Amino acid sequence: MLILRLRHVMAKTGLSRSTIYNFVNAGSFPQRVLLGERAVGWYEHDIDAWLVGRVHVQVGRILT
Numbered sequence: 001m002l003i004l005r006l007r008h009v010m011a012k013t014g015l016s017r018s019t020i021y022n023f024v025n026a027g028s029f030p031q032r033v034l035l036g037e038r039a040v041g042w043y044e045h046d047i048d049a050w051l052v053g054r055v056h057v058q059v060g061r062i063l064t
Contacts (some may be wrong), residue, residue, distance in 0.1 A: 003033055003041035012047055 004012065009020060020041035030046035 002044040003035070004044050005039075005041050006049060009047055010040055012044075013051065 004028075006017060006020070008063060012015060013020070024032065024061075030042050030050050032040040032042060035041050
């Protein structure tokens, strides 16, 4: 299991730091993993699954 730090999550999703944390606070982003007192990351497979889900939502909106 690969854990991505914020800068890698930003690069992979194309989202800004503030947008990611807005999704986190809204409960609509994968759960963070605590790596230390001031360090968090996300499991890469959770980010990948979230991205696939976002694509399916967008495609569903286009098709309806």
